[in-house]
Amino acid sequence: MKFMRLGTRPDTFFAAADSVRSVCTEVATDLQILVDNCLYHLHKFPLLSKCMLLQALCADAGDVVVELPGFPGGAEAFEACAKYCYGITITVSARNLVPLRCAAAHLGMSEAADRGNLAAKLDAFLASCLLRRWKDALGVLHSTRHHAPLCEDLGLTSRCVDAVAALVASPDTAPTSTSASPWWAHDVAELGVDLFWRIMVAVKATGAVHEKTVGDALKAYARRWLPNVAKDQPLDRDAADVKQVATRHRLLLEKIVSLLPAERDAVSCGFLLKLLKAANILGASKASRAELVRRVAWQLEEASVSDLLIPSLSCVSDTLYDVGAVSAILDEFALRCAALPPAPALALSGSLDDSPAHSGGHRRSRSAESVSFDGTRRSLSAAPVSQGGLVQVGKLVDGFLIEVAKDPNMPMDKLLAIAEAVPDSARPEHDGMYKVVDTYLKAHPEMSKSARKRLCRVLNCRKLSEKACAHAAQNELLPLRVVVQVLFFEHARAAALASGGHAVAAAADLPSNIRALLSKSGSSEDDEADRVDEQRLRALAAGASPGDDWSVEGLRRAASKIATLRMKLAEDEDEDRDADEFARKAGLPRSASLRFRAFCAIPAGKPRRMLSKLWPLGRSGVSH
Structure with missing residues (x-):
């Protein structure tokens, strides 16, 4: 650490009594100055020749005691200035430069009072030595917080901020470091939020620091100061203290959000979602939360399910997680999807058309319906999502829905809204969506038949894998028509393999009982008839009829024989x-x-006869 010595005389100040200080000379003292309950017996000549404030006070007060209330730096800083006036040696370093400079400014120790006065010497030492060294510049900046208003008026704070930012941007300053964070992030993280914000603004203004580095510094600062609320707010605090702490943390969070770099991958999506969780807990401004939602949507494919599980603190909703925040993220994500060309259809070759009647009542997603409108509002700074990223988001949303579906207080409307907010092309398979439906049905056993049917409309049976189809065929919680559709599309898949792609003709050879179940109207079904038909269907799915081998295992065996x-x-x-x-x-x-x-x-004709032997399709109904 650099230091400077001023003066050559030895120290002759001494304590004359309790709270009384004087200087040992042959000349009697003629000036009394009271600073912070400490009385100094000094001489007018050396002090008045360098201090314009004392000149004015002594001219007005005469021989009475001169009081200096609220003196910057206290009695220690005043005594150092007095020693300088006597020519006694004082040592100046980064630790005491700021209080000395503020005291000199308060006493008027400028060039107007005496040439080469204390204020000018301190400014020269600050500019030539302290602000050129990292530790010294940061130490001076730290000490400005104790005299913030006066340091702002003197320009000390702005000079230190600019110097620290210049050292951060300079490649010659960087030491060797093995930390993932920038070499300067740990030191800057010890500053208060106002000074940190000013330094980061100055660093970004230089344009010499990569935005990813700025993002890493923000993460280091957030780890240092953004608390665990339960840990930082003990129970013995009163309401006023808790409110004060929450206000301070909310200000800190909003400052961090305002400093987020414009580059898309400068910070991770997980970090942004942690900030969003903290914003909900601390009650941050709507602008900050909206900015976080927008930034999360830019890189949603990088998130994990645990990141999306934001605790709900709303007094209106009893749900465990904040599904409104996730819904807002998906709405913003739909703007990115507007730039993605429509994906090719993933339907089975030769299968039935995509009408809701043949696709299990599967409705088009809301984002797909409004893509033309949302495209006009899409932010130009958000990169369009790729097809691979879209599929990743589909898996992410399904995983999130599986978790929230376990909540007994989760409304079905909100669940369906989030499920339909993802484009259809994001789900090449609906196994995840099937798990969502199955989990929700298990957590809500009291659901009515109409509610179950409405829930299952989001499920596309033709996109289920063989494993999911096998489970769905035995799932007693699903509505009857959904089980029929699962078996129908599994048959169509196997028939497509058997007929070389002509699945329509094979699908037309359905047994009469299956065609009857598919042709029934959901609104006019009788409860007793549903129960009987469901028993027949369960027996059919379990392979109870050897003549009509419609079980999933039977379909697999047939497909294997066809391949051979x-x-x-x-x-x-x-x-x-x-x-x-x-x-x-x-x-x-x-x-x-x-x-x-x-x-x-x-x-x-032999292959056709062989296929007919390997694929027996009974025309009669299942025996009762």
Whole structure:
């Protein structure tokens, strides 16, 4: 640490009595000054020649005691200034420069009083030495907080802030560091929020520091000062103290939000969601929360399910998590989706059309319906989401819905609103959505039949995997029509493999009882008929009828046999080509080669007869 010595005489100040200080000289003292309950017996000549304030006070007061209330730096700073006037040696460093400079300014120790006065020497030492060294500049800046108004008037704070920002931006200042945070982040994190904010603004203004580095510094500062509310607010505090702490933390949070870099990946999505959780707890401003929501939507595909589980502190809702915040994030995310071209349809080849009647009542998502309107409002600074990122967001939302579906107080309308806020192309498979429906049905066993049907409309049965279909076929919580649709599309999938893509014709060969169940109107079903049909369907899904092997395992066995048959047919075609080559080399005439191929070929009708044996489709209903 740099220091400067002023004066050459030895220290002759002494304590004459309790709270009385004087200087040892041969000349009697003629000036009494009271500073912070400490009385100084001094001489007019050395002090008045350098202090314009004392000149004015002594001219008005005469021989009475001169009082200096509220003296900056207290008695210690005044005594150092008095020693300078006597020529006694004083040491100046980063620790005491600010109180000395404020005391000199208060006493009027400027060039107007005496050439080369204390104020000018302190300013020169500050500029030439202290502000060029990292530790010294930061130490001076730390000490300005004790005399903030006067330091602002003197320009000390702004000079220190600019110096620290310049040292941060200078590549020659950076020491070797193995920390993930910038080398300067830990030191700057010890500053108050106002000084930290000013330094970060100055650092960003230089343009020499990467925005990712600025983001890392913000994370370090948030870890240092943003508290765990339960830890930082003990129970023995009164309401006024708790309110004061919350106000201070809210100001800190809003300052951090205002400093977030414009670059998309400067901070992680998890960090932004932690800030959003803190904003909800501390009651931050709407502007800060809206900015966090917008930033989270920019990089939502990077989030995790635990990040989205924001505790709900609303007095209106009894839900465990704040689904309103997630809904706002998805609405903002829809603006990014407006820049994404529509994904190709993922329906089964040759399956039925995409009407709600044939797709399990699956409705188009809200974001897909309003994409043209939202596209006009999309922020230009948000990059359009890729198809891979869109699928990742779909998995993220499904995982979030699985967690909130466990809440007994979760309204179905809010659950469906979040589920439909994601575009259809974000879910190439609906296994996650099926888990959401199954979890919600288990957590809400009192749901009516109409509510269950409404919940299941969000499920697209044709996008379920074989494992999900097997589970859904045995799920007694699902409405009857959903189970029928699951079996129907599983049959269509297997029929597509069997017929080489002509699944429409195969799907038309449904047994009469399945066609009857699919053709029923949901609004006119009788409860007793539903119960009987459901019993039949459960038996059908379990493979109870060996003649009509409609169980999931039966479909799998049929698909496996079809694949084996195709391999054998391919081997036969290879043998035909080998026979032609043999005949050509042997010099056989073309007619003989054709006769040889006809002899080895499988009859044209045989594959169809073989398929009919491997895929028995009964035309009669299931026996009761």
